[in-house]
Amino acid sequence: MLQKPKKRTTLRVTLGKWFYTWKRYLEWIFSGKKYAKTQVTERLDHVIFSHQTPLYRKLKDVDMWLQHNKVKNLEIAIQTLNGLLLKPGETFSYWKRIGRTTKAKGYVPGMVLYYGKYTTGIGGGLCQLSNLIYWMTLHTPLQVTERYRHSYDVFPDSKRTQPFGSGATCSYNYIDLQFVNNTDKTFQLALWLEDGFLKGEWRANEPLLHTYEVYEKSHWISMEYWGGYARHNEIYRKKLNQHNVLVDDEFITENHAIMMYEPLLEESKESSGG
Template sequence: MTYIEKKPINRSKLRLTLGQSYYKMRKYFYWWFSQNTYSKNINKDTLNHVIFTHSTPLYRKLLNVDMSLQHNKVENLKLAIQKLDGVIIMPSEYFSYWKLIGKPTYGKGYKDGMVLSPNGDFESGVGGGLCQLSNLIYWITLHSPLTVTERYRHSHDVFPDVNRTQPFGSGATCFYNYLDLEIKNTTKTPYQLKLYLTKENLIGEWRSTERCNYRYEVYEKEHSMTPGFFGHYIRNNVLYRKVYNIANEEINDEYITENHAFMMYQPYIGN
């Protein structure tokens, strides 16, 4: 795993605004002119077979983070879930996270939640917290036969591993509209995304009209924390997944992606 560290750039607000406008327009053109057929059919009747399900906690006690931002995040998740819950992805169709949700705005009821700035600091911003939803959808997709066609890794590793149940780098960051999560149904059966909230958790699952004959196990290799050249440690790993057949025999070991992120805390270095 070879990674060439790039020096962080502190861009002006004007430069950031112009850059975001460019990438947003480029994404719109991609949606308009690509040959992709995007899923938009919402069916509240659930398909019969659960392929994979996972839940993540809604609230975490984070140092120097106002809990009101997490309460607002939950309200934002409720609005986004209304646009995604029950969507059916037919064979050869694409799922686009932002194409379905649309732009989060105050006018639509979205509130200020916690967002991560380009330099790794926390800010409050409209629609903040929706990365928890894109993280969840990416994770359950890795445990299905669906194919991730667009995903962006988090550029910063913000918190130390406390009660972490997933490998580092197994999420998908999101920012409207160009940091998108796109998934293609490369199977021959329809798939359905189901999402809901309990008092304590966000829960998501992929369902289908047929049982899945495969089981997936996501794991990491080559995990390291290395000193960077520009004042941060860098956390690295490579994600793979093992594929098992219905007889629980391993039939494949697939590369998923590699991750590199600036660490926003000091790692413990043993002797």
């Protein structure tokens, strides 16, 4: 059961952002984590997993200029991440690498989701990048240590190729995406824009002994006591050896999101059936 969304006052939201932003700054300084910072142009030899997502989607009531601006923002952001090495013992922090998105850096207004509605903000649209990185990371042995799910399901599924809830929302700098390399191998993140897609790869200096398959369980839609709809599921991951034999079936996370549209009756019945 999801609680009815609470509307916060502007003052409370402002003070909350200030507090958590500075808490994050202190963590970056005093946590003792070794954050990844080495970027190289040469690619490591072995592609571990690759994925791509379309840059332009026709979304209801969303102007296309926001999508074009999102692409500009992505172009800037990936410059800070493309070629980044994640060495053994190092931690990846999405916002520590990208930094604050400002006009001075060239960022432009893009779409930002705020309490289930869309608005505009400088650097908007970068959730597509955090979604891609999180999805690719789930297909590696890298350990996700911090990820925030989307609290709202804003748009109906349209040519969805990934399970609901398999992304990672972001907001500078306290809603972060972090993962650590606890292996003895060096990984490299490769990102680029090409042919209308945001494309990415995790590469490594050595091949891996296992592959991963990510899937969902227990997907259902519920009508909440306050009159809205909510969507739920669980994300799992299969670990397979070189002979494609199942080694492990691991629970990853659960998702609960308030739907900003009414589900079709047929979808509700199908989803509630598990």
